[in-house]
Amino acid sequence: MADQSDVENALVSTITNILYPNGSSSSGVLAQIVKIYRGWPNTASLRTDLAAGTLNITVFPKADTSRNTTRWAEGLVATNTATPSLTVNVAGTSATFAGSAETGQLAGLLVDSLAVVHRTATGDTPELVAAALAELIRTQRIALVNGATVTVPGAGLLLARVVADQPVLCWTRSQLQQFRISCWCPDPTSRDSVASTIDNALSSVSFIALSDGSSGRLRYVGTTEFDQSQDAALYRRDLVYSVDYLTTVSNTLPTMIFGDTTLAPLGSGSVTTLLS
Numbered sequence: 645m646a647d648q649s650d651v652e653n654a655l656v657s658t659i660t661n662i663l664y665p666n667g668s669s670s671s672g673v674l675a676q677i678v679k680i681y682r683g684w685p686n687t688a689s690l691r692t693d694l695a696a697g698t699l700n701i702t703v704f705p706k707a708d709t710s711r712n713t714t715r716w717a718e719g720l721v722a723t724n725t726a727t728p729s730l731t732v733n734v735a736g737t738s739a740t741f742a743g744s745a746e747t748g749q750l751a752g753l754l755v756d757s758l759a760v761v762h763r764t765a766t767g768d769t770p771e772l773v774a775a776a777l778a779e780l781i782r783t784q785r786i787a788l789v790n791g792a793t794v795t796v797p798g799a800g801l802l803l804a805r806v807v808a809d810q811p812v813l814c815w816t817r818s819q820l821q822q823f824r825i826s827c828w829c830p831d832p833t834s835r836d837s838v839a840s841t842i843d844n845a846l847s848s849v850s851f852i853a854l855s856d857g858s859s860g861r862l863r864y865v866g867t868t869e870f871d872q873s874q875d876a877a878l879y880r881r882d883l884v885y886s887v888d889y890l891t892t893v894s895n896t897l898p899t900m901i902f903g904d905t906t907l908a909p910l911g912s913g914s915v916t917t918l919l920s
Contacts, residue, residue: 646854648705648821651887652682654852655703655823662845676834690828694878699838700828706884709822713888718816726811732804738795739804741770752901753777754803755796758784759902807899813857815890822865825883835879843883860889
């Protein structure tokens with residue numbers, strides 16, 4: 645699930661990519677060294693960095709700016725599609741399974757208007773999957789098994805599919821939080837340079853990717869400057885951005901295997917849609 649820390653990390657990553665497009669181990673777009681991190685800076689470390697000409701960029705939530713922005717009932721957010729490790733190939737009236745029959749998959753055969761499905765279990769192999777499907781077919785007609793191949797003599801239609809359970813995110817609410825992107829610099833020139841570089845780049849970013857696979861809506865809120873000269877010269881500019889993001893819960897759901905199949909049964913003028 646995504647929470648405030650995930651959003652802060654996403655902002656840090658985004659800013660790092662802006663200032664170090666070739667990676668943090670390479671030279672950045674600015675002449676100065678820039679440290680980018682979450683949280684408020686340690687005073688002693690900050691003074692040391694500023695004295696050495698090192699810039700600090702911090703990401704910190706702005707107090708009392710969080711609000712609930714839930715607008716709809718709970719829903720699903722699509723994530724990466726899971727690909728089955730079990731495969732099947734049809735030749736005539738025979739279907740041959742191969743690959744790995746790991747758990748979390750559905751193997752199905754559609755023979756004319758008869759649909760049979762087997763959910764893989766621990767210890768399954770392509771041969772066991774073929775045997776399980778043949779046993780289901782035999783409740784209504786003849787089915788032969790040879791290793792990982794199922795043959796249905798006289799079948800007018802043989803359709804075989806394998807699908808995998810899909811990882812999804814169920815979002816339970818959405819919220820908006822404002823964040824300070826603070827530029828801590830030793831002089832006005834470096835402050836203006838780094839702040840404008842970040843702000844200009846973020847102005848074209850509408851969404852930031854979060855670690856759970858969801859995205860947060862990024863919007864500009866405002867800018868504030870703080871110029872102080874105490875033990876060390878400190879010139880600071882805060883860029884305030886809001887992020888509207890989802891609270892999510894991970895889940896795994898089965899995939900429909902024959903839900904999109906429409907058939908005209910043999911010897912009939914009617915049309916039947918199979919849902920299995």
